[in-house]
Amino acid sequence: MSGTTGIVVACPCGEVYEVRPEYAGRLLECPSCRRHLRAGQTPSALRAPAPGVDAAFDRDVFLLRERIFTITSKYEVWTEAGTPILYVERPTYPIRTLAAYVVAIIATLMVTGWAAAPLARDGGELLFLLVLPLAVFVFLVVSMSLRPLRHVTIYRDESRGEPLLRVLQDQRVALLTRTYTVVTVAGERLAKLRKTYLHNVIRKRWYVASPGGEPLAMAIEDSMVLSLLRRVLGPFFGFLRTNFIFVRGRDEEIFGEFNRKFTLLDRYVLDLSADAGRTFDRRIALALGVMLDSGERR
DSSP states (O other): OOOOOOOOEEEETTTTEOGGGGGTOOOOEETOOOOOOOOOOOOSSOOOOOSSOOOTSEEESSEEEEEESSSSSEEEEEEEEEEEEEEEEEEOOOHHHHHHHHHHHHHHHHHHHHHHHGGGOOOOHHHHHHHHHHHHHHHHHHHHHHHHHEEEEEOOOSTTTEEEEEEEEEEEEEOOOEEEEEEOOOOOOOOEEEEHHHHHTTEEEEEOTTTOOOEEEEEEEOHHHHHHHHHTTTTTTTOOOOOOEEEETTTTTTEEEEEOSSSSSSSEEOOTTTTTTSSSSSHHHHHHHHHHTTTTTT
């Protein structure tokens, strides 16, 4: 009989569990109240506050819950214990977006009609091959040009009285690559986030760079196999959830995860516990987590 003892995990809801030693340091979910707990962590094990960093960002785990049935993309950000600490909004501008699509359709019909007239006598096959790419290009450029920029704002709380961080959409028209800039309310640029649409065909990834362009990290789908299955089957009733890992350096060291929980509501866990030295700015990590959902329409 082994003498190895398990790790006792006590939840604030009153439930107490014993888990195997190999679960030490892992993020667990209480089956009773759904609160997230770190196995083997006690209050005395918590770090001292980092100088110059707002206490809301000075942590390893963020729980994100997207509010449903709202026009604007809204997220509540909690601690591991379920305490609300931040509030996030990203407007969608549905009326202005719809108007942009209507104008784009009209412009597409006008341009393609003008271009198709000389080709009509040459046969339908040539007409289709030449005009269809033009129609797609015109629709994309016009609709993107007219749609409003969708900046993200992270607030202290739901009152929106104190903004703490912003993620600025850098351009309207983006056919191959789209970028975002993470800035403080004082205007200090923290990082540049970039996604390339061609890369997303096989495996979604986001690149993180310093304001000067130095590579800092990359968020990439957790599995190539699952990524390909998602392209064919979609989310498959939630069983093929899109999860990301955060990597950095030439050896692609994994220092964080962004996982979608299997629930009826959109809930996510941003876990940076592997970055024990907290060398990656948590403000950038949270901004990236928000974009991994709202920027991918997951």
